[in-house]
Amino acid sequence: MKYKCIIFDCDGVLVDSESISNGTLVSMAKNIGVTIEFDFAMTHFLGKSLQFCFDYIESLAAEKLPDNFEDEFRERTFEAFRTQMKPIPGVHELLNKIKVPICVASNGPAEKIRLNLTTTKLIDRFEGNIFSAYDINSWKPNPELYLHAAKSMGFAVEECVIIEDSVAGVQAAQAGGFDVFAYVNNHTEALFKGLDIPLFNDMACLDKLLL
Template structure:
């Protein structure tokens, strides 16, 4: 076993991995876009924008429309998500117990804004597990599927990319982590996940895909290396 293969840091995506937010967010995003003249369904938002930042989604839609949304768009989107998440957001099943069983350092690297990450983790009782190690796509030039966010998180945590394992639920997230030369465990246990998602995450480069967080600690026990993760 090569010491360079050891996992020293586990980087978690937030939405759909720590908090079961994606289905709620897709509905809100679709409703607000439609109200601002871009008719789209929650399913279409899921297909196009899952795992990407709201900033990038807005720029893509504005380019397609050939016009910019008013400032009220972002304010309305944030306010509606705040309300819906405050009323309905839940942690991913078993995540709290799972985090308690991990011996490695952990952090969050999410496409959400710093405020959204902190709020979602606070609402679900997970903030104390990660604070202050919360990293947002707003802190880098390019969001997922570019590797910038994961490389930034690893640098902030003083950990070489080769010693990081990422837990992700989206193809852009898996693609970003692989581009950062990190091992990726795909997760399909969120309420937004569909049949075929596991195959899509594997095709994007996930070494293994799980649908129950309780299986995670054994996969990345300190005695296991990257090659062993890939064949579990």
Template sequence: MRYDLVIFDNDGVLVDSEPISNRHLAAYLTELGHPTSYEDSIRDYMGSAMHRVHDLVLERTGQRLPADFDDVFHARVFAAFERELKPVAGAVDVLEALTARGVPYCVASSGSHERIRVGHRTTGLDRWFDDARIFSSQDVGRGKPAPDLFLHAARQMGVAPERCVVVEDSPLGVRAALAAGMDVVGFTAMTPAERLSGAGELFSDMGELIGLLD
């Protein structure tokens, strides 16, 4: 393998959480008087940290979301995760292959540490990710599309950015990886390929990933 570190986005790449999360986000925003469709949520918020939701609503409407917005939203999403969440098909096979080859990997997500851990525990992916392999936008000042999170993950894992490859499924994540000076492969299972056009390689089936990284 030509890389010394594989950095995974989490939502939509390791855990199949984007449909659940964006369904609840759209419903909650609509409930608060900010009509939002599922498609709107995917387009505007997929792959971003929660502050982007607050920023966009304020920018578009001049209104601030409630102070407890994040807590209420996460409570709803975590409850849905417990009922519905599954790993992305093929993700476990990829983690097994990387482990067998001795290739280091980690996760760098716009989601909170709590969200990452709830998702991993629910899907059984926690066996693959101890605390030293988990990085959240909470750890840095700016989330994606800024490069800070990916650079922080590489630094903590002791690997130069140019020796890293990022697996992403959102335009914001692709932009962040490129800004960090890393190679990036785009997972198009939920995102139209043209929205990930900055990625060096595109793939729609997780079973293709190891071949691409080789």
């Protein structure tokens, strides 16, 4: 394999959590009088920090978000993650074929990452190599999280590759000087036009692209 370390995003790359998170945001926004279409949320919130999503909802609301808005979001999504979370199709098969070190670097809190990986039976692959933007107070599309992950894993930027599913994540990888591949589906492929990066839609076949 060309690369010595593979750095995975979590949501939408390892675990199928985006529909849960965005569905909850749409529902909670509706409760305070803000109408956001689910497809819009899936496109425009993808890969963004939670604060970005909250700020967007608040910009459409007649008043500030309730003080417990984030706590309620965390409570509702964490319960859904425990009962509804599934791995991205093909990701277990892919990881069985990878022989180089791997890690996960996500905008989400570390406890959320661990919960999602535990629910999908992926935690054994990544325990000890989990990097959260909350740990360094820097979120994608800033490149610091990926630079931090690579350094912590003991590899130079050029020895690593990033696996992403969001434009913000791709921008973070590119800003850090990393090679990056984007996992796409029919709804998201158009978002990556003009970024000039490899796209793929079958996680089980990623290893062949990384040769």
